[in-house]
Amino acid sequence: MEDVRLIQGNEAIAAGAIYAGADFYAGYPITPSSEIMTEAAKIMPKVGGMFMQMEDEIASVAAVVGASLAGAKAFTATSGPGFSLMQENLGVAVMGEVPCVVITVQRNGPSTGLATKPGQADIMQIRWGRHGDQSVIALTPGSVAECFLMTVQAFNFAEKFRLPVILAADEVVAHARESFALPKPGMIPLVERKKPTVSPEKYSPFAADADGIAPLAAFGSEYVSHISSSMHGPDGYSNNDPENAIWRINQLHRKIEMHRDEIVLTKSYDIDDMDILVIGYGATTGACRAAVKEARKRGLKAGVLQLITIWPFPDKEIEELAKLVKTVVVVEMNYAGQVAGEVRKVIGSEIELKRVNKYNGQIITPQDIIETLK
Amino acid sequence: MKDKTNTYEIILAGSGGQGLVSSGIMLGEAAILEGKQVMQATSYGIAQRGGLASAEVMISSAEIIFQHVQKPNLILALTEESLNLYLPQASSGAAIFYDTTLIQTTFVQKHEKNNLYGYPFTEIANELGHSGVANIIALGVMIGKSKMIKYASMEMVLRKHFSGKTAEMNVKALYQGRRLGEGQI
Known part of the structure; x- marks a missing residue:
C-alpha cells in the first residue's frame, strides 16, 4: 500500500534529503525553515549521519563544505537573514566546486522583515549574492510534493555537476501540509559524485572530463588533494596566470551551460x-x-x-x-x-x-x- | 455544505494554544484514511500563545491547487474575536460553529441566522475532565453536520496520536460532540 501522509513542506524537504542520501547537516535555526533542522536532528542519527547545530550561518556553510569534501552529502537550511551570512562560504563552494545543498525558505524582508510571512524577493540574491563570476543552480518547489522531489533533484544536481544547489522554497510551501505518497526507496534514481579512477599521484581535482565535470576525491582517502578558494590550476594550487583564470572561470560556467537542458x-x-x-x-x-x-x-x-x-x-x-x-x-x-x-x-x-x-x-x-x- | 467536486474548506479559528493546528492535522489525516486529498495551512502571529490563530483544512476527492481556503464551508470559532472575523461568511453559506461557553450569546443573537450553530463546547469538555478537548467535541459536531469524514476515521487518528487515558478522553469527546450535534445532550 502507498505510504500517504499529511506532511509539511519543511518535513518533506528533510525527508527528501534523507531519501537522496544526505548524511550531514549543519545549521542554525531560523523561521520559517526551522522544521527542516528539527527533522534533520531527529533523523540524522537514525540513518548513521551527523547533525551539528552551529554558532551561526557562516559556520554552517563552512561545515557543510568541509563535510562534502570529506565525502558526505551535506546540506543546510535557512531563510533570508541567514542566507545573507552564507554567501561568502557559498562562494568558496562555487570556486572549489563542492557539491552541497543549501535550502533557503524565503520570507518577507528586507532584513528580519516579517519573520513568519512569505516572500519571493531573494531571487536575485540567490543568483548574484556571491561576488565574482560565478553561477549556481536554484530550484523553486511549488507544492509539498515538489518540496520532497526537488530536494532529491537538488542533491542529484549538486553531486552530478559538483556545485552548490540552492533550493529556494518560501514560507507558503514550507508550512503547508499536503497529503503526499512518499516514494519508496529506489523509485527515484540517485546520483553519486564522480570519483577519480586514475592513480592518486595522477589525480588533479579540477581537471574536467569531456562532460565538463572533474572527479572529486574525498579528503582522508588515498587521494591527497588541494582545494582553494583562490584562483587555482587543475591541480588545485594557486595560479595567477591570466590564461588559467580564463580557463577556470569558463569551466565554472560551462559545466552548467553544457547541461542546461537537463537542468532547466x-x-x-x-x-x-x-x-x-x-x-x-x-x-x-x-x-x-x-x-x-x-x-x-x-x-x-x-x-x-x-x-x-x-x-x-x-x-x-x-x-x-x-x-x-x-x-x-x-x-x-x-x-x-x-x-x-x-x-x-x-x-x-x-x-x-x-x-x-x-x-x-x-x-x-x-x-x-x-x-x-x- | 460541500460543492460539486466534493470539496470541504474548513477554518478552525480561535487563539494560539487552543490546539487548532493539531485538530486540523488530525482531521486531515482522517480524510487521508478515506483516500481523500488534503491541504492544511496555518496562520499565526509571531507568538505561540494568545492572539488570533487559525488552521485551514481542505479535503477533496480532486487535486487541491491553491494552498488556502477561499470559500469556507465550515468554520469553527472558539473566541469572540474569531467569530467576529468570520461572521460575514455565514451569509455566503458557511456553517459557523461557535463556543457558547466562551462567547457571550447576546453578541451572537444580534447576528442570528440559519448558518450559526452555538454549542457549549468548553463546558462539556470540562465535564469530561479537560477543557483541552473542546476542539475535539466541536469536530464531533461538525463531522455529524457535514459528513465530511467518517467518525471511525477520526477515532483511528485520535488513537494514533494519543495513548491511554488521553486517547479514551479524546474519543469520548468526539462521540460526545456527535450526540451534541444530534440534540441528544
Missing part, C-alpha cells in the same frame, strides 16, 4: 490555444493555476508556465511559449518584479508584459491574478 525544469498547464501566458514559481504556482482555470470559465484563454528551475533561467522555454501569446503575466511576491525583469529580457519589448506583485507578507490569491487578466 518547468511545467505547463492549460497552454493549448492560450493567448495569455501566466508565469509563476514557488508558492504562486497554485494561485496561477487556480486563476487560469477560473479565467477559462469566463472565456479568457490563459495558460500557466511554472518555473521550477529558476537559475539558470528558463529563457528558451519562456521564449517558445511567449511566441504564442499577446500578453505575458508574471506573478511573484516581491516589489521589483525580479523574475519579470528576466522575462522582459527574454520576450523583448513587442509582447505586453503585466506584473502581479504583492509584498505585504500575504500570499497572492487567484483573485489578485484574475483582476490582471481581465
Whole structure:
C-alpha cells in the first residue's frame, strides 16, 4: 500500500534529503525553515549521519563544505537573514566546486522583515549574492510534493555537476501540509559524485572530463588533494596566470551551460490555444493555476508556465511559449518584479508584459491574478 | 455544505494554544484514511500563545491547487474575536460553529441566522475532565453536520496520536460532540 501522509513542506524537504542520501547537516535555526533542522536532528542519527547545530550561518556553510569534501552529502537550511551570512562560504563552494545543498525558505524582508510571512524577493540574491563570476543552480518547489522531489533533484544536481544547489522554497510551501505518497526507496534514481579512477599521484581535482565535470576525491582517502578558494590550476594550487583564470572561470560556467537542458525544469498547464501566458514559481504556482482555470470559465484563454528551475533561467522555454501569446503575466511576491525583469529580457519589448506583485507578507490569491487578466 | 467536486474548506479559528493546528492535522489525516486529498495551512502571529490563530483544512476527492481556503464551508470559532472575523461568511453559506461557553450569546443573537450553530463546547469538555478537548467535541459536531469524514476515521487518528487515558478522553469527546450535534445532550 502507498505510504500517504499529511506532511509539511519543511518535513518533506528533510525527508527528501534523507531519501537522496544526505548524511550531514549543519545549521542554525531560523523561521520559517526551522522544521527542516528539527527533522534533520531527529533523523540524522537514525540513518548513521551527523547533525551539528552551529554558532551561526557562516559556520554552517563552512561545515557543510568541509563535510562534502570529506565525502558526505551535506546540506543546510535557512531563510533570508541567514542566507545573507552564507554567501561568502557559498562562494568558496562555487570556486572549489563542492557539491552541497543549501535550502533557503524565503520570507518577507528586507532584513528580519516579517519573520513568519512569505516572500519571493531573494531571487536575485540567490543568483548574484556571491561576488565574482560565478553561477549556481536554484530550484523553486511549488507544492509539498515538489518540496520532497526537488530536494532529491537538488542533491542529484549538486553531486552530478559538483556545485552548490540552492533550493529556494518560501514560507507558503514550507508550512503547508499536503497529503503526499512518499516514494519508496529506489523509485527515484540517485546520483553519486564522480570519483577519480586514475592513480592518486595522477589525480588533479579540477581537471574536467569531456562532460565538463572533474572527479572529486574525498579528503582522508588515498587521494591527497588541494582545494582553494583562490584562483587555482587543475591541480588545485594557486595560479595567477591570466590564461588559467580564463580557463577556470569558463569551466565554472560551462559545466552548467553544457547541461542546461537537463537542468532547466518547468511545467505547463492549460497552454493549448492560450493567448495569455501566466508565469509563476514557488508558492504562486497554485494561485496561477487556480486563476487560469477560473479565467477559462469566463472565456479568457490563459495558460500557466511554472518555473521550477529558476537559475539558470528558463529563457528558451519562456521564449517558445511567449511566441504564442499577446500578453505575458508574471506573478511573484516581491516589489521589483525580479523574475519579470528576466522575462522582459527574454520576450523583448513587442509582447505586453503585466506584473502581479504583492509584498505585504500575504500570499497572492487567484483573485489578485484574475483582476490582471481581465 | 460541500460543492460539486466534493470539496470541504474548513477554518478552525480561535487563539494560539487552543490546539487548532493539531485538530486540523488530525482531521486531515482522517480524510487521508478515506483516500481523500488534503491541504492544511496555518496562520499565526509571531507568538505561540494568545492572539488570533487559525488552521485551514481542505479535503477533496480532486487535486487541491491553491494552498488556502477561499470559500469556507465550515468554520469553527472558539473566541469572540474569531467569530467576529468570520461572521460575514455565514451569509455566503458557511456553517459557523461557535463556543457558547466562551462567547457571550447576546453578541451572537444580534447576528442570528440559519448558518450559526452555538454549542457549549468548553463546558462539556470540562465535564469530561479537560477543557483541552473542546476542539475535539466541536469536530464531533461538525463531522455529524457535514459528513465530511467518517467518525471511525477520526477515532483511528485520535488513537494514533494519543495513548491511554488521553486517547479514551479524546474519543469520548468526539462521540460526545456527535450526540451534541444530534440534540441528544
